[in-house]
Amino acid sequence: MKHIDRFNLVERQEDNGNRFEESTFDTLINEIIQFRDERNWKQFHNPKDLAISLSLEASELLENFQWKSSDDAIEENIDNIKDEIADVVIYAMLFSHELGINLEQAIKEKIQKNKQKYPVDKAFGSRKKYTEF
Amino acid sequence: MKHIDRFNLVERQEDNGNRFEESTFDTLINEIIQFRDERNWKQFHNPKDLAISLSLEASELLENFQWKSSDDAIEENIDNIKDEIADVVIYAMLFSHELGINLEQAIKEKIQKNKQKYPVDKAFGSRKKYTEF
Amino acid sequence: MKHIDRFNLVERQEDNGNRFEESTFDTLINEIIQFRDERNWKQFHNPKDLAISLSLEASELLENFQWKSSDDAIEENIDNIKDEIADVVIYAMLFSHELGINLEQAIKEKIQKNKQKYPVDKAFGSRKKYTEF
Amino acid sequence: MKHIDRFNLVERQEDNGNRFEESTFDTLINEIIQFRDERNWKQFHNPKDLAISLSLEASELLENFQWKSSDDAIEENIDNIKDEIADVVIYAMLFSHELGINLEQAIKEKIQKNKQKYPVDKAFGSRKKYTEF
Numbered sequence: 001m002k003h004i005d006r007f008n009l010v011e012r013q014e015d016n017g018n019r020f021e022e023s024t025f026d027t028l029i030n031e032i033i034q035f036r037d038e039r040n041w042k043q044f045h046n047p048k049d050l051a052i053s054l055s056l057e058a059s060e061l062l063e064n065f066q067w068k069s070s071d072d073a074i075e076e077n078i079d080n081i082k083d084e085i086a087d088v089v090i091y092a093m094l095f096s097h098e099l100g101i102n103l104e105q106a107i108k109e110k111i112q113k114n115k116q117k118y119p120v121d122k123a124f125g126s127r128k129k130y131t132e133f
Numbered sequence: 134m135k136h137i138d139r140f141n142l143v144e145r146q147e148d149n150g151n152r153f154e155e156s157t158f159d160t161l162i163n164e165i166i167q168f169r170d171e172r173n174w175k176q177f178h179n180p181k182d183l184a185i186s187l188s189l190e191a192s193e194l195l196e197n198f199q200w201k202s203s204d205d206a207i208e209e210n211i212d213n214i215k216d217e218i219a220d221v222v223i224y225a226m227l228f229s230h231e232l233g234i235n236l237e238q239a240i241k242e243k244i245q246k247n248k249q250k251y252p253v254d255k256a257f258g259s260r261k262k263y264t265e266f
Numbered sequence: 267m268k269h270i271d272r273f274n275l276v277e278r279q280e281d282n283g284n285r286f287e288e289s290t291f292d293t294l295i296n297e298i299i300q301f302r303d304e305r306n307w308k309q310f311h312n313p314k315d316l317a318i319s320l321s322l323e324a325s326e327l328l329e330n331f332q333w334k335s336s337d338d339a340i341e342e343n344i345d346n347i348k349d350e351i352a353d354v355v356i357y358a359m360l361f362s363h364e365l366g367i368n369l370e371q372a373i374k375e376k377i378q379k380n381k382q383k384y385p386v387d388k389a390f391g392s393r394k395k396y397t398e399f
Numbered sequence: 400m401k402h403i404d405r406f407n408l409v410e411r412q413e414d415n416g417n418r419f420e421e422s423t424f425d426t427l428i429n430e431i432i433q434f435r436d437e438r439n440w441k442q443f444h445n446p447k448d449l450a451i452s453l454s455l456e457a458s459e460l461l462e463n464f465q466w467k468s469s470d471d472a473i474e475e476n477i478d479n480i481k482d483e484i485a486d487v488v489i490y491a492m493l494f495s496h497e498l499g500i501n502l503e504q505a506i507k508e509k510i511q512k513n514k515q516k517y518p519v520d521k522a523f524g525s526r527k528k529y530t531e532f
Contacts (some may be wrong), residue, residue: 024157028240035244039251040258044466047203051195052465054221055321058191059458062184066451067393067443070180074232082234086243088187089225089236092218099207101215103222107161110219111168118172125173127333177333185332188454192325199318200310200526260466290423294506301510305517306524313469317461320487324457328450336446340498348500352509354453355491355502358484365473367481369488373427376485377434384438391439 025104029093036094047098054091060084158237162226169227180231187224193217291370295359302360313364320357326350424503428492435493446497453490459483 036042061084064077074081096103117130169175194217197210207214229236250263302308327350330343340347362369383396435441460483463476473480495502516529 028237028244031241031244035247038253039256041256041260043258044260047207048198048201049466051191051198052318052461055188055191055195056458056462056465058184058188058221059455062188062451063455065181065184066455067448068181074180078232081232082239083243083246085225085229085234085236086239088191089222089240090243090247092222092225096218099211099214101218103218104161106215106219107222108164110216110223111161111164113216114168114223120171123172123174125176127174127177182333185328185451189325189329189332192322195318196322199322200315294503294510297507297510301513304519305522307522307526309524310526313473314464314467317457317464321454321457321461324450324454324487328454331447331450334447340446344498347498348505349509349512351491351495351500351502352505354457355488355506356509356513358488358491362484365477365480367484369484370427372481372485373488374430376482376489377427377430379482380434380489386437389438389440391442393440393443 025093029097029103032090032093033097045094045098047095050091050095050098054088054095057084057087057091061088158226162230162236165223165226166230178227178231180228183224183228183231187221187228190217190220190224194221291359295363295369298356298359299363311360311364313361316357316361316364320354320361323350323353323357327354424492428496428502431489431492432496444493444497446494449490449494449497453487453494456483456486456490460487 036045061081064081064084065073068076093103095101096106122133123130169178194214197214197217198206201209226236228234229239255266256263302311327347330347330350331339334342359369361367362372388399389396435444460480463480463483464472467475492502494500495505521532522529
């Protein structure tokens with residue numbers, strides 16, 4: 001599967017030159033799964049523990065902002081912030097892969113749902129939750 | 134910017150037929166930013182609050198697994214799980230955009246770092262943290 | 267056990283009049299365990315799920331501050347904030363009880379550890395983590 | 400204030416001998432506030448950052464259970480677990496103090512609310528959330 005994807009990517013690049021970034025979700029997910037399998041970690045990656053890990057990574061990101069303004073946090077911790085936001089999405093990809101969720105598709109559908117939950121005329125300039133409309 | 138991206142996509146599709154999914158990170162991020170701007174929400178989206186929101190969404194995902202096995206959680210809550218994992222990545226994209234982080238690039242670099250932190254010979258089949266090696 | 271504790275409290279009150287609050291940790295923990303057992307919930311309360319729940323409650327508390335200043339959050343949400351901080355400590359008590367941890371004792375010992383991790387001369391007026399000293 | 404509390408405690412002990420533990424919530428909170436003030440940390444302890452910190456500590460507790468059964472986590476990490484659950488309650492006390500919340504009272508009231516949200520006849524043996532009754 002991964003092999004075939006890679007082949008397609010090479011083919012596209014030949015067609016297109018360097019006009020576009022090749023990193024689709026699938027390419028990244030494949031790379032992450034390969035990383036996992038080389039370490040024989042699939043055995044630990046049950047969905048519940050992956051959901052825990054995702055939450056822990058999100059906290060590690062947030063820790064960079066503890067006791068600080070956004071500006072100070074970014075100035076002091078931008079390298080770690082970059083690492084942690086990457087880890088969050090890496091776990092999101094591992095989690096989705098494990099559950100057979102097409103993450104790109106899920107995001108597209110959620111954007112559509114959010115448009116309905118937060119119609120422009122009610123949500124414009126408001127920080128209210130949709131349940132408060 | 135968004136307009137130009139879209140144009141490129143159309144162009145690529147003409148070149149390539151339908152052989153590849155057009156949803157790159159950029160396309161999704163553009164759509165999410167448009168959603169935000171139509172609601173005039175940029176004013177709330179400072180990095181610290183976005184990091185908080187990301188953490189809250191990760192908790193909402195985890196809540197689906199509270200008191201349950203992975204299997205029961207998935208059977209009972211798969212629709213909500215799909216929504217929540219999407220929200221996590223949507224916030225990751227908003228956050229990265231706000232900080233000028235290229236999320237794709239950050240993920241690629243983090244995978245490389247993880248390979249060095251967790252070399253196969255030490256990490257194989259182990260659930261230890263790299264600090265414990 | 268609970269009965270005996272209560273009896274002791276009554277006895278103390280007779281000795282002392284109303285000069286002290288009777289709500290020790292033990293009294294509260296006993297009340298919470300009784301609440302749990304009347305609902306036959308011990309079966310769900312394994313330590314891992316209790317740790318998850320504690321984290322979820324802490325997020326629900328934090329949600330009250332999302333997109334807001336402290337002042338706005340308190341003005342708008344004080345009743346919910348009170349409920350959520352209570353839930354956090356209720357879960358901390360359930361968790362400690364389940365693991366046989368004496369929570370009061372653990373807090374006292376941790377304060378002593380924190381005094382050593384953050385000596386006044388290094389920590390005064392600093393928001394640094396002890397690992398950065 | 401702390402001085403007076405301490406005096407009262409001494410007085411009680413003289414009246415009562417050693418029949419009861421003196422560590423009420425107030426005693427612990429006073430000790431924690433003293434720790435904070437000796438380090439001049441009140442300046443950082445706004446409610447929003449304290450709520451963030453509480454959430455981060457809850458995550459550090461949960462991290463002990465990542466990739467593990469409850470039994471393995473406890474066997475491997477009981478000392479750290481004890482520290483982290485203590486930190487959670489220490490932050491809960493700092494937070495409550497900052498907002499003028501009487502934490503003991505808030506817990507008692509929340510237990511009463513929970514009894515109404517989860518009546519025994521509906522909640523017995525059920526892991527459902529009250530919104531699902």
